[in-house]
Amino acid sequence: MTEPSAQPPTAQRIEEIARSATAELDSLENLEAVDQWRISYLGRRGTLTTVLRALSSLDVDERRTIGALANEAKNTLEDRLEQRVRHINEAALTRSASQNRLDVTLPGRPSKAGRLHPTTQIVREICSAFVAMGFGVVEGPEVEWEHYNFEMLNIPKGHPARDMWNTLWVDYEDPSGEQAMLLRTHTSPMQARVMESREPPIRVVVPGKCYRYEATDATHEWHFYQVEGLAVGEGITFADLKGTLYEFAHRLFGEERQIRFRCDYFPFVEPGVDMSIDCFACQGQGGGCRICRDSGWIEILGAGMVHPKVLEKVGYDKDRYTGFAFGMGPERIAMLKYGIDDIRHFYANDLRFLRQF
Numbered sequence: 383m384t385e386p387s388a389q390p391p392t393a394q395r396i397e398e399i400a401r402s403a404t405a406e407l408d409s410l411e412n413l414e415a416v417d418q419w420r421i422s423y424l425g426r427r428g429t430l431t432t433v434l435r436a437l438s439s440l441d442v443d444e445r446r447t448i449g450a451l452a453n454e455a456k457n458t459l460e461d462r463l464e465q466r467v468r469h470i471n472e473a474a475l476t477r478s479a480s481q482n483r484l485d486v487t488l489p490g491r492p493s494k495a496g497r498l499h500p501t502t503q504i505v506r507e508i509c510s511a512f513v514a515m516g517f518g519v520v521e522g523p524e525v526e527w528e529h530y531n532f533e534m535l536n537i538p539k540g541h542p543a544r545d546m547w548n549t550l551w552v553d554y555e556d557p558s559g560e561q562a563m564l565l566r567t568h569t570s571p572m573q574a575r576v577m578e579s580r581e582p583p584i585r586v587v588v589p590g591k592c593y594r595y596e597a598t599d600a601t602h603e604w605h606f607y608q609v610e611g612l613a614v615g616e617g618i619t620f621a622d623l624k625g626t627l628y629e630f631a632h633r634l635f636g637e638e639r640q641i642r643f644r645c646d647y648f649p650f651v652e653p654g655v656d657m658s659i660d661c662f663a664c665q666g667q668g669g670g671c672r673i674c675r676d677s678g679w680i681e682i683l684g685a686g687m688v689h690p691k692v693l694e695k696v697g698y699d700k701d702r703y704t705g706f707a708f709g710m711g712p713e714r715i716a717m718l719k720y721g722i723d724d725i726r727h728f729y730a731n732d733l734r735f736l737r738q739f
């Protein structure tokens with residue numbers, strides 16, 4: 383490296399500086415060294431800068447010729463500097479490319495695909511069985527008015543049937559003071575909402591979440607899903623209800639399934655029934671069967687003919703229209719289908735359980 387010089391600049395001196403600077407630069411292999419070089423020649427106190435500054439001590443003619451030489455040397459060094467930096471960067475790139483070569487024969491890392499929750503899967507399966515029979519799918523609010531959850535379904539205030547649904551009430555003052563708010567205890571309120579908003583013929587299924595103020599155990603959750611069904615039109619009979627649900631049972635549980643209806647009570651249907659399928663585990667043979675508890679039958683849903691009072695409440699002509707409704711718990715259907723022994727598994731978020739579906 384050349385020391386800054388206090389001597390008056392000469393053509394020879396400039397040439398010398400340029401030559402040694404170039405030689406030095408060509409031997410540098412990393413960017414830090416190149417930067418040091420720049421400071422020592424072209425920096426504020428660099429060798430060439432000092433020479434340029436000393437030009438003022440020369441007379442006018444000399445200043446013109448020597449000045450031109452000095453500027454040319456400066457431009458050359460700056461160009462060389464740029465080239466050197468580019469050269470070093472390219473060399474580094476080539477080196478790293480050859481060292482870290484991509485091995486295309488290495489097996490890839492498998493990416494983990496997520497999956498649908500078992501409840502979502504079974505809800506979709508149930509809905510598609512009905513969609514194939516011409517039903518549409520609608521959804522409704524989980525926070526519901528008492529009016530729809532009970533009143534419109536022929537369960538007036540004070541009616542003992544309200545005890546069938548342990549209700550979670552929402553702390554909200556209705557400005558009119560008439561209605562209380564709750565978390566819907568079933569999807570049945572959507573029957574009234576759908577009928578209020580359209581005219582027959584109606585064929586819908588309503589999947590959705592429901593809530594109950596209940597202690598949990600192997601067969602009870604405080605939140606769970608239901609799939610509701612409703613068909614209303616002219617001339618719909620109990621035979622339509624049976625045929626539709628028979629077809630449904632076959633689609634979900636196999637062609638060979640038998641079904642059984644027994645009387646049951648739900649305030650919004652008349653007559654009301656519960657439907658069972660014959661036990662697919664023991665084929666009705668019993669012998670200590672855990673699934674049907676030796677009864678040979680497994681209850682899977684509640685149903686019935688829409689109560690004339692419900693039709694009246696939504697403003698339908700009860701002498702013209704009839705209909706059927708049904709409701710089921712998809713978790714229960716999945717438990718039967720896949721042999722799951724505790725409903726709490728569904729929402730415990732244990733991946734060991736969820737990954738099995």
Ligand code: DAH
Binds near residue numbers: 570683708710
């Ligand atoms: N909503 C009833 C429940 O939660 C289930 C039900 C029974 C729905 C009979 C219906 C029906 O539509 O017709 O227990």
